Amino acid sequence: MHFADGAIPAEYLGYVRRKNLWILGGAVLLFLLLIVSISVGAVSIPPYDVFLSLVNGTIDRINVLLHPGTVLTVSNTDLIVWNIRLPQALAAIVAGIGLSVAGVAMQSILRNPLGSPFTLGISNAGAFGAAVSVILLGAGEMHSSVANAVTLNNPYLTTMVAFAFCLLATAVILLISRIRGASPEVMVLAGVALSSLFTAGTMFLQYFADDAQLAAVVFWTFGDVGRASWQELGIMALVTIAATLFFVANRWNYNAIDAGDETAKGLGVSVERVRDIGMIVAALVSAVIVSFLGVIGFVGLVCPHMVRRLIGDDQRYLIPGSCVMGGVLLLASDTVARIIVAPYILPVAVLTAFLGAPVFIYLLLAGYRR
Amino acid sequence: MILGVDGVAFTYRSAPVIQEITFDLRPHQILAILGPNGVGKTTLLKCMNAILRPKSGSVLVEGTNLLTADRMEIARKVGYVPQRCEAGRMTVFDAVLLGRRPHIRWDVTDADIRIVEAAIRMLHLEDLTLRYIDEMSGGELQKVSIARALVQEPRVLLLDEPTSSLDLKNQLEILGIVRQVTTDHDVAAVMTMHDLNMALRYADRFILLKDGVIHAAGSPDVVTPETIEAVYGVSVTVERYNGFRFVVPLAPESA
Secondary structure, three states, rough: OOOOOOOOOOOHHHHHHHHHHHHHHHHHHHHHHHHHHHOOOOOOOOOHHHHHHHHHHHHHHHHHHHHHOOOOOOOOOOOHHHHHHHHHHHHHHHHHHHHHHHHHHHHHOOOOOOOOOOOOHHHHHHHHHHHHHHOOOOOOOEOOOOOEEEEEOOOOOOOOOOHHHHHHHHHHHHHHHHHOOHHHHHHHHHHHHHHHHHHHHHHHHHOOOOOOHHHHHHHOOOOHHOOHHHHHEEEEEEHHHHHHHHHHHHHHHHHHHHOOHHHHHHOOOOOHHHHHHHHHHHHHHHHHEEEEEEEOOOOHHHHHHHHHHHHHHHHHHHHHHHHHHHHHHHHHHHHHHOOOOOOOOOOOOHHHHHHHHHHHHHHHOOOOOO | OEEEEHHHHHHHHOOOEEEEEEEOOOOOEEEEOOOOOOOOOOOOOHHHHHOOOOOOOEEEEEEEEEEOHHHHHHHHHHHEOOOOOOOOOEEHHHHHHHHOOOOOOOOOOHHHHHHHHHHHHOOOOOOOOEEHHHHHOHHHHHHHHHHHOOOOOOOOOEOOOOOOOOOOHHHHHHHHHHHHHHHHHOOEEEEEOOOOOHHHHOOOOEEEEEEEEEEEEEEEHHHHHHHHHHOOOOOEEEEEEEEEEEEEEEEEOOO
């Protein structure tokens, strides 16, 4: 079959350009927000100084790398920017991107608008893992009610156990779907069941915990982007970038699956395999973020839906769009969380839920389709 | 011969669904697969592009056995239009562009866009290019689905009840397009159908399935009161009007 006489319709090119502009605009917004986020806080730094510190600091650090022996000169501003606020802001962006892109992929793979790391039990599995590490393995306790007074004696143990339980939850979902044939309904229902199971498990452990342990567990479940060190940030960024590239490479497969399993198979997509591998990658990126930062709900669920409203369901734009939106939303939430009840700093998860639930209800009322 | 189906059988949980299905098609031919609900029409169609894996047999398209080919290769040879497709928030253009997936390596090329534009014009969808498909009628959506299968540039088109949810005008239009595509683009088409009169009007080869096996196959002459009675259990007469054959039921089951 051949269509020799086709033309390139100008209106379609214009439409594609508009979508790309949306995404580009979002990226610019994200950068501006990064500057603002770093400039506000207990010590406020003018945005221009933040910008200078970022640019000069980057140049200096490259210099140090290129010419070993050079001494890095840092002002007080540089210290606050580079050691406190930048890692936190970047952690918010990376986590926002990771959770959001995992949500997009899960919604598509599972053909269900409720797909997200949170609804599929992965977050709750992580919380259960943290509870196990604190209460059964004695990884930490909390000594005062002010945030940051928690001592996790062994934060890496908590992270590892949380991660292990995230993977366990994923493995169980995949195993069940393997037995019943990789149908999206089975995966979603298995996720919901696991989610309740792990919540019940966490409550059971908490019931037998002492005050200090209980506080540490509860504190851990309040997802907080301020927890990440540069090294942890590096791990999260690597996993998130790899997962995002993987999803982008699969964008046509997800578009095809969105059109129905049979259509997708007719278009050459090995639907079951794409579904299984996509679930593993989405779960992995969620697991890494949840184990380092705690439970941050709603970002993975809401961001993709907000982007769908703006630029539609086409994964070619939806995936990058959700990345940008995830970064913007979590960074904005974290910035507000840091200043809303100053001098106290709220964990960002409190704010995402406050923000996410009304947005989600609005989306329901506005009648989205997927 | 463009399509050769030989001895295809499919079992579901060790119960045979279809058995010993053998036929072939030349370019320009349209085959209608007829038979009552649950006889295995859709199963046969899905076996032909390996959406379902037959227990035995072979499906050759231009000499390539699809049952041993990989999915992507099958998708370049066979276009499949399912009974219904999901409508997400995508434009008509992008929904049709999806049909280029078996040919796209990393990103869309100008050639892909040209092919999609031509297919959209062929199906008279050009005024709807940037409409979202979740805002479209059943007939328009069916055309999008067919356009998507066409831009796969297949040699064989499989259509599962392409007219089942359409009004009379849309039925005629869709089947007319299938007719036009098979002649203009040297492809063969296989359709499952319930409407015997529409089948008689547009198809030139027929297979009547009964209990999972071919009861009768061949030219329109095989559609007789006897074969219809045997397959559907309904007494009919086959009349001619204006050069077309029509199946007219005589005594409905309830009468």
